[in-house]
Each structure stands twice: as structure tokens, then as C-alpha cells.
Amino acid sequence: QVQLVESGGGLVQPGGSLRLSCAASRSIFSINIMGWFRQGSGKQRDFVARATSGGSTYYADSVKGRFTISRDNAKNTVYLQMNSLKPEDTAVYYCNAITSAGVSWGQGTQVTVSS
Numbered sequence: 001q002v003q004l005v006e007s008g009g010g011l012v013q014p015g016g017s018l019r020l021s022c023a024a025s026r027s028i029f030s031i032n033i034m035g036w037f038r039q040g041s042g043k044q045r046d047f048v049a050r051a052t053s054g055g056s057t058y059y060a061d062s063v064k065g066r067f068t069i070s071r072d073n074a075k076n077t078v079y080l081q082m083n084s085l086k087p088e089d090t091a092v093y094y095c096n097a098i099t100s101a102g103v104s105w106g107q108g109t110q111v112t113v114s115s
Helices: none
Strands: 004-007 010-012 018-024 033-039 045-052 057-059 067-072 077-082 091-099 102-105 109-113
Touching (some): 033 077, 045 067
Parallel strands (some): 010 109
Antiparallel strands (some): 018 077, 033 091
């Protein structure tokens, strides 16, 4: 398993940007899939984006063109750059990693988009 720690959340105005980070406890080079999910208050946890070890990326339709996921294997960190933020992006954002041992989750970081 791998431990994950998210950071970078906060309060931002509509149209603003934030970059979330997900630091892993070990090398992510061999981790096939790392991704981001989010959970709004009273809602289910939804897929946001994922990046494979091969360099492919996938996004939910709701964030396509606004969010960018990236992996920095040298820093064992995955990022989520969020631009043009909307109030409906408000949620707790979770990082996950899928390995042969199972799925690991971070503790989450709160993102609030409000004027």
C-alpha cells in the first residue's frame, strides 16, 4: 500500500485557480493509476481525473478543459491544476492510487469556490 497526503485546498473566488498536490509515501513510478475524486456535501464521491503510468489522462466531462492532472515521478507527487473554478466545484478532493495491493486514499482537502 501507499500513504497519500493531499494539500493545496482553500477558499477561492469563482473564476479563480488552485493547484492541489498529492504526496505519496513511496515511488509512484510503478503505480499504474493515480487519480482525483471529489465529494460535495451530502453527495457521493465522484471521479474527477486520472493519470496512468503510461502518460494517458482522463477527465470527467464536468472538468474537461478546466482541470489538468499531472504526475511528477521524481517528487512522488500528483497534481491537479484547477482553473476557471465554479461554485459547483466546491467539494472535498481526494487523491487515490491503484496498485496490485489495492486502492489507497488520502484524507482529502477542502476546496470552496465562493464570492
